[in-house]
Amino acid sequence: MSDTLAATRPLAPAIEPAVPPRPERLVSLDVFRGATVAAMLLVNNPGTWSAVYDPLEHAAWHGWTPTDLIFPFFLFIVGVSMAFSLLPRLEAGDAPGRLFARAAKRSAILVLLGLLLTAFPYYNLDLAHLRLPGVLQRIGLAFLLASAVVLFTRHRAQIGITAALLLGYWAAMMLVSVPGYGAGDLGKDGNLAAYVDRAVLGTDHLWKSAKTWDPEGLLSTLPAVATVLLGVFAGRWMRSPRSPADRLVGLFLAGTAAVTLGWMWNEVFPINKALWTSSYVLLTAGLALHALAVCYWMVDVRGWRRWAGPFVWFGMNAIAAFFLSGIVARLLGMIKPGGVALKQRIFDTAFDSWLPAHDASLAFALCFVALFTGLMGLMYRRQLFIKV
Known part of the structure; x- marks a missing residue:
């Protein structure tokens, strides 16, 4: 549009304020985000939870599996995206307070969506027993707090705050005594994070499968x-006026350093998704840097984009895909023709009747992802993007 206007009007006067250039859009970031969301749908929707391949399950407690990378990858991508959305506006002179107000609105919507998804379809549910933490709630809160850091502090301070969060959390988890358990207990019930959740939220508002702790808790x-x-730091690096080769080398070196530090920290503060330990943060951020580098090299540097179309569809409607898939999964378990859940009937008839149990469960999950791939593709073609 700007090119058309420029061709039909006289040259603008010299006093007209310059419009800052639009920030570079990384298609590879959309691909990375979309692949992460697709993986999230895959692991969340097996045909049966009694037959799931080990890599598609979370680690029982300490340790990690490929499934444990999905959520931190998404949060890391949130940070990279912030560098391409918040920082250009800040540099263009937008007031930090105004930008933070927008971030607070987005955060509130995410938290509300998370609560609606938890309660669906029982909106007359006793609020005294509604689970308050959740995936979307954590995304909203982490985005809000990170936005405050990015908007109101300088780059060096942001590095210090990140280090303080990791070191302070380690110190608190290992040194603060929990009544009845003592200090340094990293068991499911005896750790400080679980104690804080019970004290602040109460057991009626925690993950029902655990009751005494929550994997998306407060602390x-x-x-x-x-x-x-x-992720914000990685986004800053990608926005810098460096060559693609320098960007790639920087991502790989930083990723390798983070993975190494994460493994070293694991010796005294075990990698644990449910506790979101500091070692887990470094390990998963390091692997996310490597994954981003690979996507960037393939999609933005080499230009190999034909294979990546479905991931772009997911990446452009990530929250919609997650929210709608949760609704559909819940409905498949609730609709019971003949007294049998629709999901169970579909699984038994179309998959479990002729495939080994684990393969049948995986096949159901793949078909679930394929269904949403079609939906996301339709939304993409119609330019229907649901933004929060």
């Missing part, structure tokens, strides 16, 4: 903020 959201901030 463990603080190191999740560090995950977002590490």
